[in-house]
Amino acid sequence: xxxxxxxxxxxxxxxxxxEENYPDLLDTFLTDSESRLQELQATADAEKLSEVxxxxxxxxxxxxxxxxxxxxxxxxxxxxxxxxAEIVKLVAEISLEFDGVRPVYESERQHTHTH
Amino acid sequence: xxxxxxxxxxxxxxxxxxxxxxxxIVRRQGHEVLAAANGAEAVELFRQQQPQxxxxxxxxxVMDGFExxxxxxxxxxxxxxxxxxxxxxxxxxxxxxxxxxxGDDFLAKPYNQIILAAKIKAMDRLRRLQDTVLQQRDLIAxxxxxxxxxQRVAKAVFDKVAHSGCLSAPNIRYLQSPYALFNGDLLLAxxxxxxxxxxxxxxxxxxxxxxxxxxxxxxxVFYGMTAKGYGLAETLREMNAKLKRIxxxxxxxxxxxxCLSSLRRSVxxxxxxxxxxxxxxxxxxxxxxxxxxxxPLGVLSAQAFDDSTExxxxxxxxxxFLLSDGVIDTSDANDQLFGVERLQQxxxxxxxxxxxxxxxxxxxRDFRGEARDDVSMVEVSLLAPAQLKPTAPxxxxxxxxxxxxxxxxxxxxxxxxxxxxxxxYLLQLLLEVHGLRGQSGALYSVLAELYSNALEHGVLxxxxxxKRDAAGxxxxxxxxxxxxxxxxxxxVRVHLQVTPQEQGGCLVIRxxxxxxxxxxxxxxxxxxxxxxxxxxxxxxxRQLGRNASWSDEGRSARVxxxxxxxx
Numbered sequence: 112x113x114x115x116x117x118x119x120x121x122x123x124x125x126x127x128x129x130e131e132n133y134p135d136l137l138d139t140f141l142t143d144s145e146s147r148l149q150e151l152q153a154t155a156d157a158e159k160l161s162e163v164x165x166x167x168x169x170x171x172x173x174x175x176x177x178x179x180x181x182x183x184x185x186x187x188x189x190x191x192x193x194x195x196a197e198i199v200k201l202v203a204e205i206s207l208e209f210d211g212v213r214p215v216y217e218s219e220r221q222h223t224h225t226h
Numbered sequence: 227x228x229x230x231x232x233x234x235x236x237x238x239x240x241x242x243x244x245x246x247x248x249x250x251i252v253r254r255q256g257h258e259v260l261a262a263a264n265g266a267e268a269v270e271l272f273r274q275q276q277p278q279x280x281x282x283x284x285x286x287x288v289m290d291g292f293e294x295x296x297x298x299x300x301x302x303x304x305x306x307x308x309x310x311x312x313x314x315x316x317x318x319x320x321x322x323x324x325x326x327x328x329g330d331d332f333l334a335k336p337y338n339q340i341i342l343a344a345k346i347k348a349m350d351r352l353r354r355l356q357d358t359v360l361q362q363r364d365l366i367a368x369x370x371x372x373x374x375x376x377q378r379v380a381k382a383v384f385d386k387v388a389h390s391g392c393l394s395a396p397n398i399r400y401l402q403s404p405y406a407l408f409n410g411d412l413l414l415a416x417x418x419x420x421x422x423x424x425x426x427x428x429x430x431x432x433x434x435x436x437x438x439x440x441x442x443x444x445x446x447v448f449y450g451m452t453a454k455g456y457g458l459a460e461t462l463r464e465m466n467a468k469l470k471r472i473x474x475x476x477x478x479x480x481x482x483x484x485c486l487s488s489l490r491r492s493v494x495x496x497x498x499x500x501x502x503x504x505x506x507x508x509x510x511x512x513x514x515x516x517x518x519x520x521x522p523l524g525v526l527s528a529q530a531f532d533d534s535t536e537x538x539x540x541x542x543x544x545x546x547f548l549l550s551d552g553v554i555d556t557s558d559a560n561d562q563l564f565g566v567e568r569l570q571q572x573x574x575x576x577x578x579x580x581x582x583x584x585x586x587x588x589x590x591r592d593f594r595g596e597a598r599d600d601v602s603m604v605e606v607s608l609l610a611p612a613q614l615k616p617t618a619p620x621x622x623x624x625x626x627x628x629x630x631x632x633x634x635x636x637x638x639x640x641x642x643x644x645x646x647x648x649x650x651y652l653l654q655l656l657l658e659v660h661g662l663r664g665q666s667g668a669l670y671s672v673l674a675e676l677y678s679n680a681l682e683h684g685v686l687x688x689x690x691x692x693k694r695d696a697a698g699x700x701x702x703x704x705x706x707x708x709x710x711x712x713x714x715x716x717x718v719r720v721h722l723q724v725t726p727q728e729q730g731g732c733l734v735i736r737x738x739x740x741x742x743x744x745x746x747x748x749x750x751x752x753x754x755x756x757x758x759x760x761x762x763x764x765x766x767x768r769q770l771g772r773n774a775s776w777s778d779e780g781r782s783a784r785v786x787x788x789x790x791x792x793x
Contacts, residue, residue: 121336128339129250136250140243165285169314170243172336 116208117215121175126219137220140174144209151186151202160190160198167205174216179208230347236260236277238268238294239312240286244335248281248312251339255346265289269297272307279349280309281333284324292327299328306356308349312337373434380438381407387445391415395423397486400604401583409600410437411550412479414445416452419653419670421489424452424461427548427604428481428523429500440479443468444523454650455670458485458494459533462523466531469524478524482516482548486540488608489671489766492699493540496533498522501551502566504573507696508543513573516546534707539699542608545579549586550602556590564593628660630731633723640714643681649674652720661730661789668770669733669787675763676737676783677718682706684739684781685716690763716740730790735771736782743779 129136147167154160168183182205190198235257239245242263249259260277262268266289268282280298284291295309311324311332324332330352331345384407393400393415402413410430417423426448430437447468451461462483469479480499487493495516497503503516520532540546549569556564572589576582583603590601634655638648653670656662662669682688686709692702721736749764768774771785 124339125247128254129247132246132250136243136246139246143241143243162285165314166241169335170241172314173244173247175336 116176116178116212118175118177121173122219125174134220137216140170141213141216143170148206148209151205155195155198157190161187164190164205176208176212179205179212182208230256230343230350232256232258233279233346233350234258234260234275234277235346236262236268236271236275236280238262238265238280238286238291239283240264241283244283244312244337248337251337251342252281252346255339255343257346265291265294268294269301272298273301278307278353279346280307282309282311282329284311284313292323295327295329304360306353308353310345310349377408377435377438380435381405384438384442384445387442387449388414391449392417392423395609397423397607397609398425398604399583399606400602401587402602403600406600406602407438407441408434409552410441410479411552411600411602412441412444412481413602413604414448416449418452418485419455419666420487420674421609421667421671422485422487423606423609424448424458425484425486425548425604425606426481427500427503427550427602428479429550429602430479431477436477440469440473440477440524443472444479451650455653455674456650457647458483458496458535460647460650462496462533463528463531466523466526467528470527473524478522480518480522480551482518484546484548484606485535486546486606486608488542488610491540491542491608492537493546494535494537495546496520496535501549501554503546503548505538505540506545506547506573506579507541508545508579509541514538516548537699537703539693539696540608542610544607546606547582548604548606550600552601553586553590553603556594556601558594564590568593629658630724630726633721635722636720637717638720639717643685643716643718644710644713648720649677652722656722656733659724659731659733661791662733662787665787665789672767672771672785672787673735675766676735676785677720679763679783680718680737680739680741683744684741685718686710686713687741727788730788733787734784735787736784738778738782741781743781746776746780 125136126133144167147163150163151160151167154163164183164187168180168187171177171183172180182201186198186201186205193201235252237245237248237252237259239248239261240263245261245263249261252259260271260275262271264286268280269289271277272280280295282291282295286294291311295311298307298309308330309328311329312335313321313324313332314335321332330349333342333345391414392398393413395415398415400413402411403409406413410428410432412426412428412430414426414428415423428441428444430440444465447465448461451464456464465481473479478499482495482497482500482503484503485494493505495503497516497518498520499518499522502518505514505516506512507514516536519536526532553569554564554566558564568589569586572585573582576585582605586603587601636648636652638646649670652673653666656669657666683690686706688702688705688709692698692705717740719736719738721734721738723734723736725732725734764774764776767783767785771787774783774785776783
């Protein structure tokens with residue numbers, strides 16, 4: 112069963128590519144994403160929202176967080192047309208999704224530590 | 227499959243995670259990585275380290291990828307530094323922006339290692355191709371400079387050879403590109419000792435140095451022989467033999483050679499392979515074509531070579547016009563040739579003879595849409611007697627070592643008269659007497675006149691009154707050729723006697739022929755004038771020499787020259 116939230120094949124490839132730097136990548140991703148989320152929550156400017164969502168989308172897709180990337184895409188393309196209420200709702204969804212996948216990456220980090 | 231060479235690759239990506247991931251992927255593929263977090267850092271890193279390839283994120287703070295790409299391309303100059311944009315931009319407009327900003331390709335996120343490796347390989351191939359092209363371009367430029375320099379040197383040498391000519395004489399107008407020599411075009415002009423003018427318009431096969439290098443020996447022969455007083459026929463034979471000997475088999479020189487004589491009011495023509503020249507008679511408006519009746523110089527062996535010329539009467543206002551095939555061969559956008567008919571149209575439409583060159587150039591421009599620089603044209607008229615070149619100044623010396631008291635006699639008979647021109651030798655002999663050098667022009671003219679009278683009117687029995695009009699003129703020279711070909715017997719004798727006098731010396735010339743003579747008394751009665759075409763020899767001799775007299779019923783002519791030595 113393929114996980115709609117995190118693509119395990121991507122993680123496998125990343126682990127393979129990064130070798131001993133895999134934990135660093137995971138850390139960087141988590142830290143990066145947290146600060147992006149904060150930016151999303153802090154701003155109402157449509158253009159800024161688009162940019163940040165775009166950035167988060169990029170790294171999310173690289174890290175296999177498929178659903179997270181989709182949500183960011185939605186925010187990026189429609190930020191101009193959505194009402195403030197809709198934006199808040201979407202940002203909350205993004206935040207929720209991130210909280211949902213964070214344990215996966217943390218677990219990955221634990222995993223490599225024990226090797 | 228060839229292994230990819232390691233490159234130095236610049237990665238510009240603002241997302242730390244993505245930057246880390248991409249750097250690792252690229253390092254694993256064997257390359258060295260420079261990492262920047264925004265456009266400004268990227269440009270600075272590029273300036274410092276000159277990486278060979280750039281992976282550029284489109285959206286970055288401080289300076290975005292598009293601007294960074296533009297700046298990097300500027301810094302790279304002629305060198306190709308491929309820029310691959312990293313983007314999750316999906317709209318085609320955004321992709322177009324990438325390419326317009328100077329991007330060479332793009333890579334979508336999420337990063338696919340295999341695709342990335344393939345793109346790096348492809349871009350590197352392009353980069354190396356560009357490098358090769360630039361290297362070869364520089365090499366070609368260097369060789370081109372060498373060639374140009376060689377040509378410069380060749381031209382400088384040739385100009386020294388050619389400078390002894392008289393192209394700047396008032397009776398010559400010409401148009402020639404400064405690099406005509408390297409198109410094979412040649413234009414020479416020189417005075418004969420008698421004050422006649424030889425003109426040569428030539429066209430060597432080929433271009434560049436091979437075309438130019440034949441011009442030098444040809445010019446030497448032309449100037450050398452003309453200065454010594456040789457006629458067209460001997461000069462042509464010598465030029466042909468020389469070119470035949472030294473040029474490769476497939477090279478030759480088309481040429482038209484003219485001898486213009488103000489004294490005889492005639493132009494003698496030899497055309498080997500050049501386009502028709504034209505003798506424009508102002509009085510009647512007629513343009514007589516001077517057609518190519520011979521092969522170019524350097525083709526035929528000495529035995530097969532034909533040195534026969536055409537002679538036309540020429541009045542003071544008449545003009546001879548010669549042109550190279552650059553005019554006729556000018557083609558337009560549809561590869562149609564300008565051709566002889568269009569040239570004739572320009573002639574017909576030309577109202578001011580002095581503007582003929584401009585009219586032709588304009589017609590060529592109109593036809594082709596631009597000017598050509600390999601067109602050579604020359605227009606020659608007769609020098610008015612007043613314009614004849616003054617004789618060279620004489621250096622006075624005591625003449626200690628020159629012959630002052632001597633005589634010599636020659637007899638030239640049938641077979642020799644047919645093919646030998648003794649005049650250059652006789653003149654050279656006389657010029658050993660220093661005191662005579664100042665009169666070499668007059669000496670040559672008188673000798674030539676007496677000799678040709680002796681040969682043509684005396685031995686060949688030609689009637690000089692035939693030359694009174696243009697048609698008769700042509701007939702006269704046809705008869706001359708025919709009778710000369712058939713000549714068996716007859717002679718011309720030349721006696722030269724030099725004796726010293728108190729302050730200088732005296733030269734007595736006597737010329738005798740085996741002909742029938744003429745009515746001396748009647749001819750001497752005529753006043754000295756230069757207007758008529760026929761019977762002018764006698765006037766000339768009487769004017770240029772002293773104490774001219776004819777005896778033995780006109781078969782023997784005698785004339786004296788004197789000189790004084792300045793103290």
